[in-house]
Structures are given as structure tokens and as C-alpha cells.
Amino acid sequence: MLISTTDIPPGREAGESLGVVAGEAILGVNVFRDLFAGITDFLGGRSKGYQKALREAREHAMRDMEAEATALGADAVIGIDIDYEAIDTQKGAMLMVSCNGTAVKLR
Numbered sequence: 001m002l003i004s005t006t007d008i009p010p011g012r013e014a015g016e017s018l019g020v021v022a023g024e025a026i027l028g029v030n031v032f033r034d035l036f037a038g039i040t041d042f043l044g045g046r047s048k049g050y051q052k053a054l055r056e057a058r059e060h061a062m063r064d065m066e067a068e069a070t071a072l073g074a075d076a077v078i079g080i081d082i083d084y085e086a087i088d089t090q091k092g093a094m095l096m097v098s099c100n101g102t103a104v105k106l107r
Contacts, residue, residue: 001066002076002106009076015107018072022100023064025057028092050095057097058082065099074103 002009061082069077080101087094 001069001074002078003062003066003080003101004076004078005080007079009078009104009106012076013107014076014078014104016105018069018074018103018105020100021065021068021072021074021077021103022098023061023066023068024096024098025060025064026087026094026096027053027057028094053095054084054097057095058099061097061099065101069101069103072103073105075106076104077101078104 002012004010008014065077065080078101080099083098085096085098087096
């Protein structure tokens with residue numbers, strides 16, 4: 001399936017719009033990952049733990065969005081938008097990634 005951030009699929013033409021599709025992923029952030037991220041932030045550099053968690057959450061959200069589009073009979077999802085959000089709860093931090101776009105049939 002073609003997944004694109006553009007409104008026009010590269011090299012193709014969008015036909016029928018099947019509606020908005022979305023995928024979400026919420027991941028808890030491990031206490032140890034928080035500790036090491038804090039050390040990395042203090043010393044400088046990149047937090048590989050957070051980067052990996054964000055990548056995994058994005059991949060889950062994209063797969064869920066694609067599955068929803070497939071269920072509608074779509075050939076592509078265009079105009080996708082990916083949003084990231086940190087959620088602070090009483091039990092700790094969570095990362096939320098949401099993806100949405102328009103499911104379409106290609107001509």
C-alpha cells in the first residue's frame with residue numbers, strides 16, 4: 001500500500017476517497033529509560049531509549065492506520081500527518097503517537 005504525506009500520490013492519481021483513517025500508539029516510558037535519559041540530557045547527547053520508543057510507537061500507529069485503510073479496500077493513504085505527544089500521568093510518563101490520513105482508491 002502506498003503511504004504518502006502528499007495529497008497527490010507520487011506517480012499516480014487518486015480516485016475515490018474512502019474516508020479518514022487513523023492509528024494510535026501509546027507507550028509507557030520505563031523508569032530506567034527516564035533515568036538514563038536524564039543523565040544523557042545532563043551530559044548532552046541523544047537519548048537512544050526515547051528515540052527507540054518513539055520509532056516503535058510511530059511504526060505501530062502507521063501499521064494500525066494502514067490496516068484500517070486495507071479494511072476499507074484502499075490502495076493508498078495520502079496526506080498523512082504524524083503527531084507526537086508526551087502525556088504525564090500519576091503513574092509516570094507516556095508517549096503517544098497518532099497518524100491519520102485519507103484512504104483512497106488509485107486510478
